[in-house]
Amino acid sequence: MKPDQTAALQPTREVRRASAQPPSTLRDVAEAAGVHAATASRALNPKTRRLVSAETARRVMKAAETLGYQPNPIARSLKTSRSRTVGLVLPDLTNPLFPPIVRGIEEVLEASGYSAWIVNTDNDPKREQAQIDSLRSRQVEGLIIATARLDHPLLRKLHEQGVMMVFVNRRVENLDVPTVTADDATGISLAVKHLADLGHTRIAHLAGPQSTSTGVARSRAFRHAIRDHALEDDPSLVVECARWNEEDGAGAMRELLGRGSDFTAVVAGNDLIALGCYDVFAERGISCPADVSVVGFNDMPFLDKLSPPLTTVGVPHHDVGAEAARMLLDCVEEPERHPRSVLLAVSLVVRGSTAPRRP
C-alpha cells in the first residue's frame, strides 16, 4: 500500500513542545506529607491503612491528592507480580460476534479496577502461543479464551500450570475450566422446531468445525432435533465447514448443492456460515426464503438489515462477556473455589429468511 498523497496539513508548527512534568511518585507524596515512603504506601492502600494513624493517613492522602499522585502500575506489578489486568484471546476481532462480548467483559472488569488486553490469534496456533506468552510476560492475572478447540494442548498445559482461565463459547475436552457458553442445544432445537412448524421436512445442516465443542454440540443437537420431529434423517444433508466464516459456509453450500440431495431449509452453524449461503444463492439464482429457508446462530449485529433479514438464534453477547469476566475475577480472588460453568439462555429471532415450505 502506498499513501495516495502526503501533505503537511498545518502551515505553522509550534516551536518546541512543552515537556510534561514527570509524574509524582510515592516518595514525593511522602515528602510532602513529612513522612516516610513506606508509611505513605500504607496510608494510600485501603488494606493497610489501618496500620497508620488516622491523622497521618489524612495528611498523606491530601498530599497525594494535591500532587495528583497516580501509583505506577509497572512498579507495582514488578513488586507484587500482579497487574489488575486480564488477557482476552480472540480468534478474530473482525468477526462482529466479538465486539459486544468484549464490551460486556470490559464493563465488568472496569468496575473492579481491572482492564483487558485484547489479542487476535487469526486461528493460528503459532500466533496464539506467541500472544499468550506475551500476555503472561505482562503478568496478566488470568485469561479469557475464545479460541478453544476440543483438542488443545496449549490450553491444557496452561491449565496444568495453574494459569487462571475462563473459556467463552467453546471448551476444551475434559478440561475442568470454567466456561460461559450459549445454550447451543436449545438454540438448535428451537431452530429445527421453527422450520418443522413451517412444514419443512428435508432440513440440511451446515455444521461448524467439529474440532470445536460448539460445532459438535450444535451438530449433535441438530441430529437429535431431527429425530425428535421425525424429519428426514439423511446424512447427505449435513456438511461440515472447516472454519466459522462466510467463505467456508459458501463452500459447504456449494458442496450440498453439488450432492443433489433435496432440501428446503438449512440450519447454519452460525450467522457467518449462513451469510455464505446467501452468497451462493446469489450466484445460482436461488431465492431465500422462497426456495430455501435459512436459520443462523448468534444474532450478530446488522442481521436485521440483510436481504432477507436472517432468522437466527439470539445469544446474549454482552452477558456472555460479562459473565466470563465475573467468573475470571472470582477465580483470581478465590483460586481454590470449584470451577463453575454457565450456560446462557438463547431465543429464536424470527426474521425474513424462513418461510413455509412451498407446496
Place this chain on the structure above:
Amino acid sequence: MKPDQTAALQPTREVRRASAQPPSTLRDVAEAAGVHAATASRALNPKTRRLVSAETARRVMKAAETLGYQPNPIARSLKTSRSRTVGLVLPDLTNPLFPPIVRGIEEVLEASGYSAWIVNTDNDPKREQAQIDSLRSRQVEGLIIATARLDHPLLRKLHEQGVMMVFVNRRVENLDVPTVTADDATGISLAVKHLADLGHTRIAHLAGPQSTSTGVARSRAFRHAIRDHALEDDPSLVVECARWNEEDGAGAMRELLGRGSDFTAVVAGNDLIALGCYDVFAERGISCPADVSVVGFNDMPFLDKLSPPLTTVGVPHHDVGAEAARMLLDCVEEPERHPRSVLLAVSLVVRGSTAPRRP
C-alpha cells in the same frame, strides 16, 4: 443478568494443579553461562552485543535459549520507561469500521515487536481521560487516536506535553499532529457525481457531527459538489446528525421527511447513518432505491448483503490502520521529524441502493 443455569460440567477434577516453574531471569542465564548478569544483558541486547566477546555472547545466548529465557517486559519498562506498546483509543469497538483498522495497526506493530493496547471511550470525555491516563501510566510509547473532535482540549494538552500521537479518520483543529484519513472530499464528490449522473437533482445530505473534522469535510465537499454539478442548493436538504450512528441517522431522516422538502437521493455522512435511513424507510413504506437513492461512506463490512446492498465510498480500512501505525512508529523512533499527514484514496462502490431518478 442471571445465568440461566449453573453446572459443574466435568465429573472429575484433577486433585491439585502442577504449579508453573517460575520463569527464568537474567541472573539465571548469567549464572548458567558463568558470567555476570550485566554481561548477560549486554550479550542479549543486539545493540550492546558488540561490547562483549563473541565467545561470551554465544555462551550467553545458548544459555538463554536452553533456559527459555524471556525478558520481563515489566522490569524492563520500569528501568527504561519504554514498553514496546502503543495505545489505541477508539470511540466504540462495536462499530464494524474499526476492527479492520485495528488489524492493519496490529500487523504493522507486530512486525516491529510492538503491540497495541485497545481502549473504548464510548464517546465519553470522562472515560477518554481515564482510559488515556491508564494507558500513559502503563508507559505506552504513543497513542493512535480515533476519537478526535475539532475542539479537543485533552488531545491538545497531550500534544503540548509531547505525547506521541497519530490521529486516524479525524483531526483536531489547528493541531500539528500526524493524521491518516480517507480522502473525504473526493469520496463525497464521487458520490454526488454518481447521483447526478443518475438524474437526481434534489439530493439531501445527512451530515455527520460538525464537531468532527470528518463531518465538516464531508459537508463542505457536499456543498461544493452540489454547486459543481449545478444541482439544487437548498439548505433544507441538509440535516446534521449529532453522532455517527444508526439512531441519529434515523432521526435525521425523520427530520428531513418532516420538513417536506422534496428529494430523490441522500448522501449519508457514513454507512451507519445510511442504515438509519433504511430503518425509517421500512417504517414509512418508502422504497430504496425506487423512491430514494442512498449513498453511504466507508464501505464497512457486510454492506453488500443488506437490502438493498448499500452504494458507498470505499475506504482502505486496513491501510488506514497500517499507515497510522507506521507513522506512529516513525514518530517514536525519530521524534524530531516533521509530522506528515496522509490522505488515502477512496473509490465509489456502486451497489443496489442507487438507481436512476424516476421520471
Place this chain on the structure above:
DNA sequence: TTGTAGGCGTTATCAT
C-alpha cells in the same frame, strides 16, 4: 571485555 553498583517505584519485612 567484564564486573560493580545503583536505581526505576513500589511493597513487604524487619526493627524501632
Place this chain on the structure above:
DNA sequence: ATGATAACGCCTACAA
C-alpha cells in the same frame, strides 16, 4: 505507629 531496608528484574554509568 512509623522508619529503615531490601527486593521485584532489568539496565547502564562507571570502574576495573
